[in-house]
Amino acid sequence: MKKELYLIWAVILIGAAPLKSKSIVDERVLEPAIIEILYERRMVTDTLQIDTDYRIDYLTYCAGKNISVFYDDKYKSYDSLMAKSPEYVKTYLNDMLNGGKMLKEIGETENETIFINYPAGKVTNHTRHSLCNWIYEEEWRKPIWEITDSTTTIGGYECLLATSNYCGRLWYAWFTPEIPMPGGPWKLSGLPGLILKAHDVKGHYQYSAVHIKLNPGKQIEYFNYVSRIKTDRNTSLKNKRKFLQENVKNLILSSGAYGINSNIKFDKVDKSKPLPHKNYDFEETDYPHD
Incomplete structure (x- = not known):
């Protein structure tokens, strides 16, 4: 029983391999990178407590002449090791039995990866929710910006302010022609x-460049390390939004996955009360939802 409970919490903490996914190694060199930037993202996780309930992530933007990718490098490394080294899985399971520090760290990474203009004219999205890994393509919809006369200096660079109504939010962006x-x-x-x-105008999402590397000496890659289910943008966002209010432990028990038996009791859930830290929406809000 104790071992089975550990398995449940391992799945919850790290989003371990989805119920019907298999590890794969799909790495494709696309073109040389001309810039690599590390952004700090501050994301509000409860819009009723905007100043205190948020999370900080550090995400990488890597771009070549035609293609770019936006991802969490820690999550990429984790996925890659899980696919390439079965022994790595044992390391994390052992860590779980001794406090779970490494498991918790991986569980807090961002699982969405975005490939822009790959394939040409499209955006390819990798994401994980509902205990599964997903992939979908969408048309590359570029923001339409209005450049203002406001200026400032950021990190020694002269910047101009631009605004755009994009994917359901009003965005303010400081950019440098330098x-x-x-x-x-x-x-x-x-x-x-x-x-x-x-x-965005509500301050729910904030991005700041913390490190810029020109000509980083690496390649833009397409990478994927798990089998994914094809979906579309609206369906994925709608189901991801719904998943925010699900009890993950109960979903795993209901699935019968990982050999977990039915002797473990389901959590009691009051659907009338939203789960904590879930009162927020994604960067894009222009999809069918309440």
């Missing part, structure tokens, strides 16, 4: 200079 490439965090791009800071 680095004349149209990139930025998440799906924000299309300005005549690199975006160094961006936030």
